[in-house]
Amino acid sequence: MAVKKARVFPLSTTATLVLSALTVSQANAAGYQIAFDSVSGLGRAYAGEAAVSDSAASMGRNPAMMTLFDRPEFSGSMIYFDAEIDVTGNSAAQSSSDIIPSQFVPASYYVHPLNDQMAVGLGLYANYGLGTDLNNEFLAGDIGGDTELFTVNINPAVAYQVNPMLSLGAGISLVYASGEVNRHYGGGADNFGAQPSDKILSWDGDDWAFGWNVGALLELDESNRFGLSYRAGIDLKLEGTFTDFSPGVAIPGGGSTTAVSNVPLPTIAEFSGFHQLNDKLAIHYSALWTQWSEYKEFSASSSDCSINGGICFLKPEKYNDSWRWAIGAMYQLNPAIKLRAGFALDEKAGETTLSIPDQDAYWYSTGMNYQLDDNWSFDFGLAYMDRSDESFAETSLFTANHDYTAKGYLLIVGAQANYRF
Template sequence: MAVRNAKRLTLSSTAVLILSALSVNQSHAAGYQIAFDSVAGLGRAHAGEAAIGDSAAAMGRNPAVMTLFERAEFSGSLIYFDAEINVSGSSDAQSSSDIIPSQFAPASYYVHPINEQLAAGFGIYANYGLGTDLKDDFLAGELGGDTELFTVNLNPALAYNISPMLSLGAGISLVYATGEVNRHYGGGAGAFGKQASDKILSWDGDDWTFGWNVGALLELGQRNRFGLSYRSGVDLKLEGTFTDFSPGVAIPGGGSTTAVSNVPLPAMAEFSGFHQVSEKLSIHYSALWTQWSEYKEFSASSRDCTTNGGICFLKPEKYDDSWRWAIGATYQLDPTLKLRAGFALDEKAGATTLSIPDQEAYWYAAGMNYQLDSNWSFDLGFAYMDRSDESFTETSLFTSTHDYTAKGYLLIVGLQANYRF
């Protein structure tokens, strides 16, 4: 009966429903933002990042902290994250486990003091990225599928110490981004003589663009300082190949064409504090704001996608600006070993759906720094992200309306090497 009913659907109604279901997927923090740019920061849940300046990696959050460095320093890190995020429906066919693939995220930074007031730096790291992958034969195939978005930020920066209390910094970001989308027939395969895992459509694209970041560092003596940083939003124009594998969902007769997707990387602002409360103990905290309200839809367009007036796929989004709150502590156990710990809350940015399983996340982090000698030091960081259980309802073209639950956690571990010249 379900197959006979599906066959009665007109091609135009199929196209409208499938195209309206597509969306970019959520990753490991709110929206498609990642914060895996520093292992030193990871060990304290990234608390105090805009004010501490304890490794060259800090210049990626606030370029003004580069005035704290008396010697040139290089930091290179590798972070691995392993997600266990599951979506559960009314049956195995409506459920998919481990939907976020595990990944490695490398980063590197260099800070060079030019004189007592001026410093320069360069960082290569990522601010945004995601990867989600529901199983190919998921019944609501037009809602699931797999999606990837990843950015690389090349960020030269300068910092100037205006007075003993105030330093300012600024940088330019050259951002490279890649994106990919695949969707499958799922429960509608029989109506089209297809397998559930066969693709309805796919798209991939990339782009280069520019942004900027600025920061300030206020030092109230050697024991207390505050940092404020801002990173501009940028508008990506991802251009690549769109393929319609169906009988004309977007392109009459199917086939491939060049399509463009406009994806915003939201602006971010961070306020941090650092306080040396005793000879061995310091506390630090951060409030990070992200302008997610700029993200209103995910779509791709081409003049060849004439079935829907030039739209290859489209999904309106409901996102609000979100906050991330973090607090942490550092303890100098002995001259060679420094211990870190932190807690953070990532607020949800958007509604929870199959294609965007957004959840609040609670970070529990610990880390250490080992000073090998006057030049070399190493950071180790670990974090457990406990993500909230979210129940939601989705309506699929092929499987009607179903209730789902998204739940799981994320483990993050990283190693960072620092060398002072």
């Protein structure tokens, strides 16, 4: 790539990233959290997740629920979401459609009762994720571009029934996380003898980290129970390659270096209730809290990024703790078919930006469980997520301050197979 002249970028020019999920885009609502951990939960908008225990997937939210199983069980799910999120500016060059890539999201779980009081289990799933991809020729390419997060959570757990009313559970998480960010010249291409889609900078990194989670289940009787779960935050230290494609961004003369970024996965706490009203109808609800105030910025650093005092890029973020509220119901239509429905509100956690278009999200979900025989059952789920319209402003080095609107929806479908040994 020919470069006519070098130019020093201030810190406000540089990129943004965030982190984690199972090849998953930022699609559920607040920040970069995701909620696509089971299809049985999808059909009820994930209401009652810490108390319902209708498949082995329940151990991922509250390990204490494993004491409710009297036989070993495996659950494997696949969820697909089609995202239609658009960012609209004051011109076609400042607009980009379908900025969240559609994805498949897998998950699997196994629960094994050891005796009447103790059970163990293993989950493979994700709690966080991000993926946005704006047009490579987007005019504000220095703050647009593409951002991706990827994490896998390997979560062994154990549960113990203290007495007929109280069960406790705990798990350890081994999390693999990787992230990638690319930013483009966009409207500044002419200043550098470049094309709008040419990269200004890129970064990718990964890390392994440990975390933990605990849960409690209170059974008032066979028809009424409450669940409480807590997942501790994890501080990830992503290490990878930062590349300055244009001398003056961070590295004198340009080039590549190893850069490190500290990224938090926030603490999560959930309270749920489940009530079997009669032989056919049950209701359930959840309140889920995420400590998003832990997330204040995304940055990467290296001694080779000497132009900005060791900072390769920096993007301040403004986030507050947020809540997710959900309510749902299940109806036993006949011995083989159970119907599900749910509604949820995911509150946005931070200020909307081009790289993280955070929005309030309203879930409308339906689903069913089909009991094939004593061993096999299958879950199917469908949800429509209506994302609120969010207006925001961002400042680009090349295009100054501009107003944008993010709006759209997601359609989510999934299937899950459950086998009892």
